[in-house]
Amino acid sequence: MIMKVLYFLPLPYGDKDKVSALFPKIEFAVADTVEELSQALPGTEILVTANSVYQEDAAQVIRDTGTDLKLIHFRTSGVDRAVGYGLPAGIPVSNSPGLSAPANAEHAIAMLLMLSRRMREIDAAQTRHDWIRRDVAKRIVCMHGMTMVVIGFGAIGQQMCIKAKGLGMKVILVSRDSKTGPTVDEVVGRDKLIEVLAKADVVSMCTILTAETHYMLGRNELAAMKPTAFLLNVARNDLVDEQALIDALTERRIAGAGLDVFNPEPLPEDHGFWDIDNCIVSPHVSGSGYDSEPRTTDILIAALKSHLAGEIPETVLGPEQLTPIEV
């Protein structure tokens, strides 16, 4: 029997022709609506979808009519909507992690340098035509020789380590497993988190959000950080206890933060982050400006190849990433 792959994605489909040309023995179909999805699912072995279209009605249809499914592949990194609305039981789910990782890490470093080099103050002086050299110079800090603690060693974490090393920083990685790389000076387990936070000049959150990493940086962890340290988060909201962070920033217990992810998004107008002068807010744009299409396609092709070979794709998620997070 010919294998059927069904695309249920936000338009455009991007690489469908390219991918289907590589797999002549697979039949590729497309569903644009939930109704089409329900008609096409019977007999479909692999569903290719995205977090954004995995709404409540689609989730219901997939659970009811996706009885022949052997794999659900997400062309997105996030799968939280699907997890929230409920995935069919027992079917492997794979995702596409770190699609824009170089840009995510770049954006984090951009926010870091804006903080460390006082670019915001200098920018305000520029509008006043004020040569504030003597005044601002004493407050600028250099990252060369400083220590960055990178939490998580997925695609973004790896990119952060490379960039931090490029700036001449010492890199300490906090990671569940002992996986490491040439740009990492030291790797420690999560049980040592508080200990290494006290050494950090910069803390960069790069891990996925699971029940275990939820509020990983809470009041105690923030209290362990130096008053001169900066916090960066371009990865996932809810890795950091936002209220505890607001308190730490406004009470100057840490030097500043660069944030691109929030809970909720859009960040409400009356939210505390907007007006904190040592906090840089960007509206979830850290991956922008980077063409992630080639990598998205490569990951899909790799998943299909593995599946055809009877293997489990590398990008298949573990149970901790498919469990709804209870707060």
Place this chain on the structure above:
Amino acid sequence: LKIIWHFVDLLGLDGIRAAVPDVDFIGVESPTELERHLPGAEITVIGQTRYDQTTAEIYKAKGGDLRWMQFRPSGMDKAARFGVPDNVLICNAPGMSSPVIAEHVFAHLLTLTRRLRDWQKVQQGGEWMRPTAIIENMQSLDGMTLLVIGYGAIAQAVCLRAKAFGMRVVVVSRAAEPGPNVDAVFRREHLGDACAEADAVTMCASLAKDTHHLLGAEAIARMKPSAFILNIGRGELIDEAAMIAALRDGRIKGAGLDVFEGEPAKPDNPLWKMENVIFTPHVAARGGNDVAEFRKFFTENLRRYRAGAELMSLIGPERLAAAE
């Protein structure tokens, strides 16, 4: 042994006194203080920013006992322009601030490519807005081409960082060769061709006779309309008027500038007002470890001087003449 320590805010004086306690270091900030203390001083250690016409005249008139002038940091253009006393050893101190200056280059470049100034305005507005006009203008350095002009210590620190950001690195220099951090090298006569390839051009050459207005109207005209100019070297490396015209006409996309032709920049300099210019007041070296690094360097050079050994970073008369 009497040594003049001639720096703005007497930067590093306490540290050097502690490091070399058997020497009489005299801190000097103003021309009047200099005139008073210079007679009898055998050595002066001086920051480049202090070396202006008036200061140079005092050194030439009253520096009869001087044997050695240690300049800090590396640029010798002012010493060349205003002159130094005859028969005095001249040293500079290159490379101390390279890491921090290279870091500042990337602060400028990333502020431009990640549109942080636009996002700053959104934040000030206090409302979650994601205008397509901003997002579509965001860029990743990954895969971009950086043109580095010059290949001294700062340039090499820039090349290293550019590689960490996934950039292709092209260098214009006589000294550079392709290597792990350098993808291609152009000679200066092909500067225009190099500019045509660049997504960003960064000026890291030292200022000398033959580098004045090195990036002129002709080279700027070869740049892509999407490209940026970055300058942490010296204002005079770029024909500022030509750059301003290109920025104004949209022939280049933006600039990150830490140095200007004439500092402090004049209040009517159009660069202040330009939306596409990140303008920092000559602070690229700030925040670095350069004071401590320089203390180590000078302590060693002083040891050599007292031992009659050859000094580090000695500048001969020909090199000084070429720096003018």
